[in-house]
Amino acid sequence: MADKLEQNTTLEEERPIIEFPSLVKLIIVSGALFVGLSLLILPWYLALAIFFALGGMIAVFFDPYMGLIAFLIGALLHPLEFFSEVFASMHVSTVLAVAVMFIWAFHIIVYRDFKIVNDKLNILVIIFGIALFFSTLEYFDFSFPQFVDFVKLFILYFLVVNLVRTRNKFLIMMWGLVVLGAIACLIGIFQHYRGIGVDYGEGVIRIRGTALDPNDYAMHIVILVPMVFALLFNYKNLIIRGLLLLILILLILNIVFTYSRGGMVAFGLVLGLSIMGFSFQRKKLILPILLLAVGASVLLPMIPEKYWERAKTISDFSDPAIQARLDTWKTGLGMIADHPVRGVGLGAFRYEYTMRAYMGSDVKTRASLFSHNAYLQIGAELGVPALIIFVLLIVFSWIDLLKAEKLFLKKGDLLFAGLSLSLRLGLLGFIVSAVFLTQAFLTMFWIILPLAVVAKIFAREDAGKYASA
Template sequence: MFPLILLYVVLTIVRPQDYMPALVGVPVLSVVLVLAFASWLASSAKTFAAPQFVILPIFLVVLMISTAVNGWFGGALDQLQKFGPVVIAFFVFAAACTQPRRLLISMAVIVLCSAVLAVHGIQQARTGIGWTGTPIGEDGRIQYVGIFNDPNDLGLLFAAALPMSVLLSRHGGFLGRLFWLGCSALLLYGVYLTNSRGALLAVLMVAGVYLWRRRGAVIAGTLAAAGLAGMKLLSSRMQELDAGEESASGRVDAWYTGMHLFTSHPIFGVGAGNFTEYNDLTAHNSFVLVLAETGFVGYALWLAFVCYSFWMMLTLLRYAPAEAGDPIQPVQLRRERAIALTLLLSLCGLFTAAFFLSRSYTVVMYLIIAMVTGHYVGARQRLPDLRGFTLGKEWWRWVPAAMGSIVGLFVLVAVLLKTSG
């Protein structure tokens, strides 16, 4: 199971099936996922000990219902075909990532694959075209193939992989440290070449949260402000970070459209994948996209899925073993916390970028949350007093949480509209 799901991760990120003539048209990604799923079904490592395992299949059903209630019954099957593999990948990868060693291997695979894409981007920047045959964008921003043909998606991947690379640099002695720090530098340079404002802000968020955890809020805030000023000097697009700038204004208008679509279709939304039927641009915000397309029902589920992941890593970071009778060793506890902090930072980078992008259903997000879920499930087996999460007892929390966040989105859009006007 584990080798197969790792191969799936490699194929998902590096995507040789999209540019190698021998693989083009061959459903290699689907075949590998089916084999991994079959191995998962036959494995004793299957686990359902986290709310995400309940939420995600229900969210898939809501995606299907959202298209059906808007008059396209065939859309239910379409959503099953599109999002069903993401659900399967989540279940298999989460079950494979319950042990620290496997988590570190998974992180190494993600970092190495991301570094390959960064090297491809460097080749593009120097020669105008990468080995995939993909040219650099007309605006000078690097891009890849498949799901990473948008520079913003590349930047999102690099920002999420960066904390993993830094954690890996603490293992393997001097040469290992040098290698993984080199990968970190590649990822940072890759973010720079994407010139993605969302990715740059994601890197800043990752650094800020790390400093906040280590040095406190004052130092983190001060250095974050300095970092933002530095990024504005490095990136021409960061200099245009203003609600009145054309690209940002288009995003705000899309967010306004999304909120309007929610008020007109509050229960199940306008249907998954239908946002661009009502607006020329996509929502450019993963939260607004889910809200508009799946309504309150889908949004509450998706929000719970995301927030549980943050909650789990924060709970693990705050875990204190009982004074007596707890067999946990300090070295083991430090390892558990180090992995939890790394995954928390990856989540922060991922969702900072996702706040400015419509990436609510893309597989990369769910693979990283699968690592988070797997780590917490495994940690509960190793740490006797670590609390569990049960959706049956906690579901009611997500109703007011969803309501509150929706109000927050309305206020944010109203303020930005007034500012941009």
């Protein structure tokens, strides 16, 4: 009798606040009524859009993880921009992030699913967000819209940390990132052969894929390269391996067609370490060398001569672009020295640089320039405290991924050990790229951070089960 009473009590505690069948019926009836009425007032395509939006909201309520995947598609591919220029000026991905967050919150309330992941990285992200907000106070009207752009990354971090709760969801997300990268690369190849891209007066058209800037796009691709290696080394199916090799070739070609020098340096380092790291992890040295030889023989003839010409200018300090970067770095350090606590204001680097360039005599490049260094960008715009937090985010993520990899290897889980290594190498790619490029708020970077937390949690859970077995 006592056991039955305890079982009933447990079932009562697990029952949602609102009965699920009644809730679903209410949402479906209300949604159908709304769509039906919209057909009388709105054009058919808007009514159809409303129908799919409501259907999507119901699907996300069933499983908020589906909303996270939809958000990733929107944040990485920006698909609506291809249909109308109006969407390009709207914060569509931010709106989608907020919508998914609220639906997830509603799901939590209804199901009493108050299992929120607690980790030191969460605290650092919150502190960084607060520092970011305070940096908008100097030029609030100008800086606040850029803070709104960061909000989607803030939401993305906490969605990934709390919604990727199973190994399958982790694996699906890794595959999803690779597939989205492949789609972006196909768009990039189309842009290259159609002459679509950005011309900075250097005699080449630089593709930007689904990003706003060629350098931004190159950083995304560099991070994806080790993920492809991780999957390639852990799947034996020949069809899957063939597709992954094709994706790897697409990634390499897209990096070439961005003509990003910072991307070149980071890619070369990440590619070499990926081959070495996965070879030693799996104790297979011959296969990677063969793949490298075959890949080089296929790809080298496809690389334009202008790419090699641009690569040679990396160490040429007389090159105007290199001189401009040196000027921005020197001026950026001056901004940090003059505004060490709160910085010059979020997004204000290029305007502060222009003012200092025309007022000072030691700056040769007098134009509106970005920092071309993510660390200087954070330090100059947000202040030294925010820069310290930013570096700590990178350091703790690196440590978490290294610990996760070792625990997975100890258990013999080569797949997740490889995925942890790939995320760490992707993080290294960002660390190196960030020395030459401005993107401190790169979407892929803010995906790696929460995945590091999730990988560590899975590794510790598996280690606990392994120890108790």
